[in-house]
Amino acid sequence: MWQAITQQLSDVLSFEFILREKERLNDGETNRCYLIGDGEQRYFIKVNERNCLAKFEAEFENLSALNATATLCVPEPILCGTTKTHSFLVLNHYVTKPLQLDADFYQLGQQLARLHCWGEQRDYGYDADTYVGLNLQPNAWHKKWCLFFAEHRIGWQLQLLKEKGIEFGDIETIVQKVKLSLAGHQPNPSLLHGALSRHNVALSFAGPLCYDPSSFWGDREYDLAIAEYDGPANAAFMQGYQALSPLDNGYQQRKTVYQLYYLLCLCNQYGGEYLIECDNTISSFLVEKH
Structure with missing residues (x-):
């Protein structure tokens, strides 16, 4: 799975993305979540069964539309795709903490x-x-x-x-x-x-x-x-x-x-x-x- 994801990510980024860092994060309500990196760039990735592709495609489109407004700050969608067994969504990575002030x-x-x-x-x-x-x-x-x-x-x-x-x-x-x-x-x-x-x-x-x-x-x-x-x-x-x-x-x-x-x-x-x-x-x- 990871080989297919990194190859597709390399194609989108127009440079070879070599997976040097992979950390399992606290999963969301429906997906498995990871932080991946090549030593310089980091990305947040959601993974689910292949039949969940439509949900990831909808999220990719929504984030793209919201980003285009330059109003509400949302993650930039990088890649949405499938492997032989899974679907996935790659977003740019933010270090976050809860809102307090x-x-x-x-x-x-x-x-x-x-x-x-x-x-x-x-x-x-x-x-x-x-x-x-x-x-x-x-x-x-x-x-x-x-x-x-x-x-x-x-x-x-x-x-x-x-x-x-x-x-x-x-x-x-x-x-x-x-x-x-x-x-x-x-x-x-x-x-x-x-x-x-x-x-x-x-x-x-x-x-x-x-x-x-x-x-x-x-x-x-x-x-x-x-x-x-x-x-x-x-x-x-x-x-x-x-x-x-x-x-x-x-x-x-x-x-x-x-x-x-x-x-x-x-x-x-x-x-x-x-x-x-x-x-x-x-x-x-x-x-x-x-």
């Missing part, structure tokens, strides 16, 4: 605000599907945000759960309730990180660093809702964000439904305690007036 959280909030203000897009979705964990996240383009989010986010996750024998009520009823809760909310589409949890941010020599995106064009509030539920959105982060891009009225109400999607993703991947939290959240959501 308010100044760093503030800077991250400003980076995210700049990302959300970057570019123009009329519709919601993406040119390719992405992944949340190992689950496909469909991104077919839609002109109405309420339809895109209700059907391609909430409805999709509920259907995946149903196929596993897990149901929280009638899917169509829940989807219609989501449409109603977002009816009339038609924000300018923003390019999103898409998975801004605490596991996907760190501090590097270049400042705050984000990784493992699941990008698409959607409501900027989605990124913030995930960051508030399970991410870096402390007071300094929110101050940094709103200094450049103040939030719209109604965010606190919409945040609930965006966090429900994230909960469903966690439930789909891990089950356990998230089953109870999803059930309680959906039950409360269905009785709310919108």
